[in-house]
Amino acid sequence: MLVQITDEKLEGQNRHFMKLIDLMRQHPNLPVVPMVDAEVVQDDICGFWSASFGEDPYISKICVNNETERLVFWDEKTDLSDTFEECGFDYDECGITDDMGDEESKWIMEKKISEFKWLLCIIAPIGIPEPFIPGNIPEYRKPTNSELFENLRKRVQKYREAAERTEKG
Numbered sequence: 001m002l003v004q005i006t007d008e009k010l011e012g013q014n015r016h017f018m019k020l021i022d023l024m025r026q027h028p029n030l031p032v033v034p035m036v037d038a039e040v041v042q043d044d045i046c047g048f049w050s051a052s053f054g055e056d057p058y059i060s061k062i063c064v065n066n067e068t069e070r071l072v073f074w075d076e077k078t079d080l081s082d083t084f085e086e087c088g089f090d091y092d093e094c095g096i097t098d099d100m101g102d103e104e105s106k107w108i109m110e111k112k113i114s115e116f117k118w119l120l121c122i123i124a125p126i127g128i129p130e131p132f133i134p135g136n137i138p139e140y141r142k143p144t145n146s147e148l149f150e151n152l153r154k155r156v157q158k159y160r161e162a163a164e165r166t167e168k169g
Helices: 007-026 080-086 102-113 145-168
Strands: 032-036 058-065 070-074 119-127
Touching: 007 119, 070 080, 080 102
Parallel strands: 032 119
Antiparallel strands: 058 070, 058 119
16 A cells, blocks of 8 residues: 655655755755764664655765764854864863953864864755654664563573583584
């Protein structure tokens, strides 16, 4: 049986997708970086996952902080202090104090942040699938403590059995 999709369910998806196309036309030299929400991939059992264009795409600078291995964003959507902290900078070490004015602290943060290498790109946010795909996300049930304990007990038993075979053999 096929499910009929209403126009209103597709409206958001299409709007986000068309905005992506517009940005790609306006900035043909910028790479498109899909940013997948962690909720899209719930486990590693399946090789493919359905998703949706979660929100409007936008232009951003991104880099990886090699110490934390975290992706860092620098754009209008992201608070400057969040970017500063994600880069791993310390306010005191950079000379930013509580009695300093906003403009001066902003200038120092931007100066430090600009020392990183950044990629200017189009971010395409990818979110959890729209609910119009039938049966695509099973209900998640958190395992009980007894189930977790039983799974742990079974794993320990397997390790013990493997160790015994290794000792014998």
